[in-house]
Amino acid sequence: xxxxxxxxxxxxxxxxxxxxxxxxxxxxxxxxxxxxxxxxxxxxxxxxxxxxxxxxxxxxxxxxxxxxxxxxxx
Numbered sequence: 001x002x003x004x005x006x007x008x009x010x011x012x013x014x015x016x017x018x019x020x021x022x023x024x025x026x027x028x029x030x031x032x033x034x035x036x037x038x039x040x041x042x043x044x045x046x047x048x049x050x051x052x053x054x055x056x057x058x059x060x061x062x063x064x065x066x067x068x069x070x071x072x073x074x
Contacts, residue, residue, distance in 0.1 A: 006061040010051035013044040 020041070027034040054064045 006054050013048040
């Protein structure tokens with residue numbers, strides 16, 4: 001994976017989180033129900049956090065995942 005994929009893995013979950021928040025606010029105003037999916041939210045936040053860390057450190061998303069895998073192998 002290159003840097004472009006790392007940026008996409010940050011932008012796409014961010015867009016999904018913004019859309020979820022917008023949907024929540026819209027349904028709250030109109031009085032309709034809203035289905036909260038905590039596992040989806042947690043997964044989006046984890047992917048976004050790993051991608052953000054990769055961007056800040058100057059590595060790729062795949063490099064960070066390799067480091068995480070090495071931590072669990074020991």
